[in-house]
Amino acid sequence: MTVTVRDIAREAGVSIGTVSRALKNQPGLAEETRRHVRAVAERLGYDSGKLQRRKLRKLAFLLHRQHNTLANTPFFSAVLHGVEEACRIEGIVPSFLSVGPTDPVADQLRLHDPDALLCAGFFEPELLNVFRETGKPVALIDHLADGLLSVNPDNQSGGYLATQHLIRQGRKRIAFLSGSLAHYSIRERFRGHRQALFDSGILADPHLEAMTPPGMDVEPGAYIAMQQLLSLDRPPDAVFAFNDSAALNAMRAIIDAGLSMPRDIAVVGFDDIAQAALAHPPLTTLRVDKEELGRAGVDLVLHGGGNRTLPVELVIRDSTVATQRVSA
Amino acid sequence: MPNFRDRQFLIDHIRKTLTFYHPRSIDPSGGFYHFLKDDGTVYDATTRHLVSSTRLVFNYAMACRHFGHAAYEAPLRHAMAFLEQGHLDPATGGYAWVVTWDEGKRALLDGTNHCYGLAFVLLAYSHALMAGIEEARAPLAQTYDLMEKRFFEPQHGLYADEATPDWSMTYPYRGQNANMHACEAMLAAYEATKETRYLDRAELLAHNITRRQAARAGGMMWEHYYSDWSVDWEYNRQDKTNIFRPWGYQPGHLTEWAKLLLILERHRKLDWLAPRAKELFDLALAKAWDKQNGGIFYGFGPEDEICDADKYFWVQAESFAAAACLAQRTGDARYWEQYDRIWDYAWRHFVDHEHGAWYRILTHDNKKYSDEKSPAGKVDYHTMGACYEVLGVL
Numbered sequence: 001m002t003v004t005v006r007d008i009a010r011e012a013g014v015s016i017g018t019v020s021r022a023l024k025n026q027p028g029l030a031e032e033t034r035r036h037v038r039a040v041a042e043r044l045g046y047d048s049g050k051l052q053r054r055k056l057r058k059l060a061f062l063l064h065r066q067h068n069t070l071a072n073t074p075f076f077s078a079v080l081h082g083v084e085e086a087c088r089i090e091g092i093v094p095s096f097l098s099v100g101p102t103d104p105v106a107d108q109l110r111l112h113d114p115d116a117l118l119c120a121g122f123f124e125p126e127l128l129n130v131f132r133e134t135g136k137p138v139a140l141i142d143h144l145a146d147g148l149l150s151v152n153p154d155n156q157s158g159g160y161l162a163t164q165h166l167i168r169q170g171r172k173r174i175a176f177l178s179g180s181l182a183h184y185s186i187r188e189r190f191r192g193h194r195q196a197l198f199d200s201g202i203l204a205d206p207h208l209e210a211m212t213p214p215g216m217d218v219e220p221g222a223y224i225a226m227q228q229l230l231s232l233d234r235p236p237d238a239v240f241a242f243n244d245s246a247a248l249n250a251m252r253a254i255i256d257a258g259l260s261m262p263r264d265i266a267v268v269g270f271d272d273i274a275q276a277a278l279a280h281p282p283l284t285t286l287r288v289d290k291e292e293l294g295r296a297g298v299d300l301v302l303h304g305g306g307n308r309t310l311p312v313e314l315v316i317r318d319s320t321v322a323t324q325r326v327s328a
Numbered sequence: 329m330p331n332f333r334d335r336q337f338l339i340d341h342i343r344k345t346l347t348f349y350h351p352r353s354i355d356p357s358g359g360f361y362h363f364l365k366d367d368g369t370v371y372d373a374t375t376r377h378l379v380s381s382t383r384l385v386f387n388y389a390m391a392c393r394h395f396g397h398a399a400y401e402a403p404l405r406h407a408m409a410f411l412e413q414g415h416l417d418p419a420t421g422g423y424a425w426v427v428t429w430d431e432g433k434r435a436l437l438d439g440t441n442h443c444y445g446l447a448f449v450l451l452a453y454s455h456a457l458m459a460g461i462e463e464a465r466a467p468l469a470q471t472y473d474l475m476e477k478r479f480f481e482p483q484h485g486l487y488a489d490e491a492t493p494d495w496s497m498t499y500p501y502r503g504q505n506a507n508m509h510a511c512e513a514m515l516a517a518y519e520a521t522k523e524t525r526y527l528d529r530a531e532l533l534a535h536n537i538t539r540r541q542a543a544r545a546g547g548m549m550w551e552h553y554y555s556d557w558s559v560d561w562e563y564n565r566q567d568k569t570n571i572f573r574p575w576g577y578q579p580g581h582l583t584e585w586a587k588l589l590l591i592l593e594r595h596r597k598l599d600w601l602a603p604r605a606k607e608l609f610d611l612a613l614a615k616a617w618d619k620q621n622g623g624i625f626y627g628f629g630p631e632d633e634i635c636d637a638d639k640y641f642w643v644q645a646e647s648f649a650a651a652a653c654l655a656q657r658t659g660d661a662r663y664w665e666q667y668d669r670i671w672d673y674a675w676r677h678f679v680d681h682e683h684g685a686w687y688r689i690l691t692h693d694n695k696k697y698s699d700e701k702s703p704a705g706k707v708d709y710h711t712m713g714a715c716y717e718v719l720g721v722l
Contacts (some may be wrong), residue, residue: 274462277520277521277522277523278522282522289466291466315521315523316523316524316525317522317523317524318522318524321524323524323527323595323596
């Protein structure tokens with residue numbers, strides 16, 4: 001015999017309306033009650049596919065507060081742009097919320113009352129659990145976690161292309177300027193970098209791996225990390241920075257040290273934010289289709305499917321290849 | 329006579345030319361009216377040519393940068409939108425050469441894919457991006473990729489010219505014109521994105537046309553070639569008025585190349601660029617300046633004979649731009665004299681002092697052929713573009 005909402009209500013000792021709201025993740029009841037009802041439904045073997053799902057109307061776009069800084073804005077605002085565009089086409093209202101690990105996130109989310117969550121960038125596992133426990137569809141952009149759908153740029157290939165390009169330019173001491181390896185994207189870019197060194201038979205010198213100081217924003221952090229690299233007895237002749245913001249700040253340190261790019265040191269970034277082309281010299285980088293990341297994220301959260309990887313493209317500018325060359 | 333080297337004169341002249349087209353040629357249902365009589369009357373409201381559509385993007389992008397976004401960003405976006413609305417075929421990636429647009433209803437008139445057209449699409453998106461329209465970034469790269477896939481021939485280091493609408497066949501004709509405008513577009517794409525690949529391509533095209541191909545045709549660039557890039561001396565010999573592929577050497581293209589070589593040199597200091605620019609300009613003026621009636625003739629043949637004695641507006645415009653670039657580059661006052669001489673002629677005969685903008689074609693003795701000031705493809709992109717170029721070197 002099939003289990004009905006009425007059976008669950010009787011068993012859980014609540015009204016039919018409460019059961020319905022609990023199973024559809026609608027507001028209007030205590031979180032404790034919701035858990036209780038869902039546990040009862042699961043025990044009785046209720047087929048939740050029978051629920052008439054409310055059409056997805058509201059989507060919350062979540063960004064970790066550590067990403068919501070000026071340095072990260074060029075990247076994530078482009079992603080948000082793609083999210084907004086996809087939502088507009090689908091007739092969904094997006095809202096934006098930046099969250100931190102000590103925030104009362106569940107309460108904040110209740111104000112937004114979203115039907116689905118789209119989370120961009122890094123989040124601590126605890127925060128991801130809060131998202132999971134809402135019971136709403138969740139997708140990740142530029143992050144990876146067990147049991148959640150995600151879309152990412154091809155970080156590993158990008159890291160590989162960056163370092164391969166530097167090797168082909170004849171660079172011998174190629175540094176990697178890293179951020180926190182808690183970030184999936186940075187781990188993957190680092191791995192691509194090392195793979196390219198390995199494939200060329202170059203030993204990875206640990207001195208050439210610098211990291212922005214933990215907890216510090218990328219702006220001062222990348223500058224300091226670059227200074228450390230430049231103060232080595234044998235400094236690098238090239239640096240691959242984990243993203244463009246880090247690369248642009250590393251370039252400041254290079255200029256302040258009186259060195260010339262690309263003659264003394266070549267620099268590659270990642271993301272191709274708008275500022276990359278405007279830098280002096282213009283920055284070689286990996287182009288990521290940021291708007292498409294946003295659109296693909298909306299598509300994932302609406303229609304599911306498997307994890308996705310978007311291709312990246314090496315964009316060569318003057319920071320690695322001197323334009324002002326003189327021909328014979 | 330005004331002082332043609334005065335910045336304010338050039339700015340005023342651009343403004344006046346712009347006002348001939350703006351806002352009267354805006355079609356609220358999409359795109360612009362492309363066909364204007366001397367007094368600005370629209371004489372064909374529905375035919376839309378890719379060359380006009382793209383050049384309008386250039387005109388408004390430059391207007392945004394020089395005269396402000398308040399007045400010109402909306403029409404710039406309007407112009408850019410029409411490249412997709414009116415011309416792009418999403419199925420093939422190509423941009424239709426000619427369409428009709430009637431109150432928002434689009435019909436295909438000629439879907440042929442021209443490399444010349446794609447060069448102007450690339451130029452349009454590059455200038456839109458330089459004017460701050462971020463949405464131009466993706467189609468800019470897509471257009472380069474499309475040219476690469478469909479027209480670029482690495483064995484020749486040049487672009488093929490024309491293909492059927494569905495890309496099933498590329499025609500055997502090869503020409504320098506599409507490659508010249510591709511070079512111009514690559515320089516703009518480089519300035520907009522700072523991506524080295526665009527500059528590399530501009531250099532390759534410039535080298536292969538102005539040196540390699542020129543060496544095959546008496547030191548100057550012939551217009552037409554067979555598919556292996558050997559010179560086709562006979563192409564359109566009987567059709568001397570063919571608008572995009574006229575027979576003969578084109579002095580206007582020699583001077584236009586001179587200008588492009590000097591723009592290329594700003595980004596890449598190759599030692600052959602300035603001398604070659606000088607040669608090409610000097611040759612063009614020596615062979616085609618009309619000592620009797622003034623102005624530069626349209627075409628000359630292999631025996632230095634003037635094969636088309638008409639005067640075209642764009643030839644004069646590109647030539648004064650090249651003269652100014654050379655004057656600034658070489659410091660040789662002779663080029664400022666040439667600049668003034670060409671302007672003086674154009675000011676007397678080409679500029680419409682009553683309604684604005686330039687007439688298009690005059691007879692050898694400077695009489696008008698028709699009252700069609702701007703048919704398909706004109707929109708005074710050459711004249712305003714030339715003035716902007718001079719502003720950059722003054």
